[in-house]
Amino acid sequence: xxxxxVTSGEGPRPRRHPGFFLVLDGPDGGGKTTQAGRVADWLRxxxxxxxxxxxxxxxxxxxxxxxLLMDRSHxxxxxxxxxxxxxxxxxxxxxxxxxxxxxxxxxxxxxxFLLATIVYQGIAGxxxxxxxxxxxxxxxxxxLPDLTIVLDVPPETxxxxxxxxxxRIEDRPVExxxxxxxxxxxxxxxxxxxxxxxPAPIALVDxxxxxxxVFLMIRREVMLALALxxxx
Numbered sequence: 001x002x003x004x005x006v007t008s009g010e011g012p013r014p015r016r017h018p019g020f021f022l023v024l025d026g027p028d029g030g031g032k033t034t035q036a037g038r039v040a041d042w043l044r045x046x047x048x049x050x051x052x053x054x055x056x057x058x059x060x061x062x063x064x065x066x067x068l069l070m071d072r073s074h075x076x077x078x079x080x081x082x083x084x085x086x087x088x089x090x091x092x093x094x095x096x097x098x099x100x101x102x103x104x105x106x107x108x109x110x111x112x113f114l115l116a117t118i119v120y121q122g123i124a125g126x127x128x129x130x131x132x133x134x135x136x137x138x139x140x141x142x143x144l145p146d147l148t149i150v151l152d153v154p155p156e157t158x159x160x161x162x163x164x165x166x167x168r169i170e171d172r173p174v175e176x177x178x179x180x181x182x183x184x185x186x187x188x189x190x191x192x193x194x195x196x197x198x199p200a201p202i203a204l205v206d207x208x209x210x211x212x213x214v215f216l217m218i219r220r221e222v223m224l225a226l227a228l229x230x231x232x
Contacts, residue, residue, distance in 0.1 A: 015146055019102035020226060023113040023145040024218075027181050028170055029158025030151035030207040031214060033111050038215050039222060040109045046228070051101040054111040056089035059096045065089040070167035077168075083121040083132060087139040090114065094140045102143075114140065115148055115187060115198050120169065123183030124176055129197055144200040147225045149218055150184050151207035201225070 022039070024032040033054075040050045056066040065085050069077075077085075090113070101108050114136040122129030137144075153161075155177040187198040196202070203221045207214050222228075 017099075017102040018105040020107045021098065021102055021110070021143070021145045021147075022107065022222060022225075023110045023115070023148045024151065025112050025115050025148055026151035026184055026207065027153055027155065027158050027177065029161040030153040031161070031211060032151050034211065035151065035215060035218055036109050036111045039218055042219060043107050043109070043222075049104075049106045051097065051106050051108045052110070053093060053097055053108065055093060055113050055116070056086055058093035058098075059089075061092045062089040070169070072168050072171060079121055079125045079127055083117055083125075083127060083135070086117045086121070087135055090117075090136070091139040091141075094143055099141070099143060110145070113145055113148065115150070115184075115200075115202070118198060119180055119183035119187060123186060124179035129183075133197065133199065146201065147221065148198070148200055148202045149221055150188065150202060150204045151214065152181070152184060152204055153207045155181055157208055 024036045024039070026032055036052065040052050043050050055062075056069055057063050065088060069082065069085055069089075098108050098110070114133070117136060118129050118132050121127050122132040155174055158177070158181075159174075185204065187196065188202050188204045190196055205214060205217045205221070209217075
């Protein structure tokens, strides 16, 4: 892939809230957590009030569910149960953190959101991805990001960057993580009829580039979405 982002080619879209909801997503090892922090700092430098969060987590309930979901013990958790636990954490964070921040006019920068469950438990995990999207809409009360940036990276590069597996999902075999990477790419492409599996604005960025180049690509996408003047 090139170092250019792939987008719908559209400008800013009308939003149902005064704020702006930005999500960074993609396979583990793509650098999304680091880049989310950089984007948040850059936006604050431009005068925006920024709230950061991570999914799962972000609330007392979410943090407890995160510990359970990432636990490397041998406790059996079915893929469907895993999906619903992610949704429960997300529902609480939307009500407690994200929606209030957006209604107050803040920019919310979130490390993962609904797309991750569509890919990890749906496309890669074998559940019906369209069904997960419907469950996700119910869990979030219809709230979707104003922009989701997917940092695309091949599994071998991701493993080299991330090092040894740190949780039960990273412990899964390489074939699973190959399906994860392919699933994120698939989610950016229109389905037959022109709709997308993921019903929200999305951009795909080649995260194999150096971190500064990746940040500049992310920044360009955010500036387009927020209609920011690049000269300021």
